[in-house]
Amino acid sequence: MRRIRLMSSLTLAAALAAGAGSVSAQTLSLNWNPRSGDVWVDTQLADINRYGYSYRDPFIDEMVRYHGAPRDLVTDLLVNRRWAPGDVYYACTIAQIINRPCRYVADEWQANRGQGWGVVAKRLGIKPGSAEFHRLKRGFVPTYDRWSRPISLDDDLRRAYPNRGKGHGNKPGKMHNGASNHDRGNGHGNGKGNSGKGNGKGRDHH
Template sequence: MKRLCLLLVLCLGWPLAAQAQQTAEKSDTYQVHTGDEWVDAQLQDINHYAERFPDSFLDEVERYAGVSRGYIAALMYTHGWHAGDIYFACFWGKVTEHSCRDSVRAFSRHVPEEGGFVQWSDVVNDDLGTEPTNLHWRALRHAIVASHDHWDRPVELDATLKRQLGDREQRDKRARAAAAAAER
């Protein structure tokens, strides 16, 4: 009887879980407009990464944005949020000294023009109560590069990021030196 109940729960719940997961089809239709084309392209890539490696994506956001894994997983699996939007909401919250929940609420409250969709550029400029600065965008861009490095994914840096962060070999060398210094 217990097995029958378990089987029934799995059969009924599986289609719902499958609908909410990050899929290739869902990623292909994903549109993001933060106001920064480089960030938009990276969020698209993060979306595709999360469809193949959802646990690594959740680990990254939990560890480096400081957001509960349960909350992030609920956004992705229960509420059907795109991984790129989750990443942006949580890391934007971090760099602007808001919570991820503040960003999620602002995005959810924002009403797009008829026939349109919610754009992060409108949310960050109008709904979060913090005027975005170059320092916020720089911190977000650095976080995106760090995430790609953690995932061992290639990331194309623009000239400014190359000047600020160096190439992958230079970033890895600095990370090893920092880890060695922390062990002392």
């Protein structure tokens, strides 16, 4: 009888913990505002939150394999620091663009998150409307393709991916420069992100 009561108590505790985590994620989603300075980017980052909360392992794999982020860092940000998946994605993507470790951008955001991503990104060298910012936006498309997740393109991205229709799913398109939107890594198609060998910088340390 005691064993049955103990098992019931443990089951109830686990259920309550899971429920609390779900409520916490929902509360974070409601109160979360990235303030990137671009409405489309804000919308996609919110959608990445939904994906990351529902499919944590594939989300972590994406950050590690295609964005050069150490697995222990991504896990720490999501689990221990309770970062929104959209913040993790944006930090590591910005890091690729500026050739810095994801941990560097994560520390910047941790210290200055009250200013919003638009201000933080600008201070890191990615100004609204710049070539770097457009690379940042284009990077959403191959990520969504790998997740087989539909993505609606804004006017800028429809010009970059003219063969994709609005709300297109996971079918690859071509950019004006002829590169497939399945190119990996930092936008140069080398598949190594900011931790690749041979570039002399951008290696993230555990």
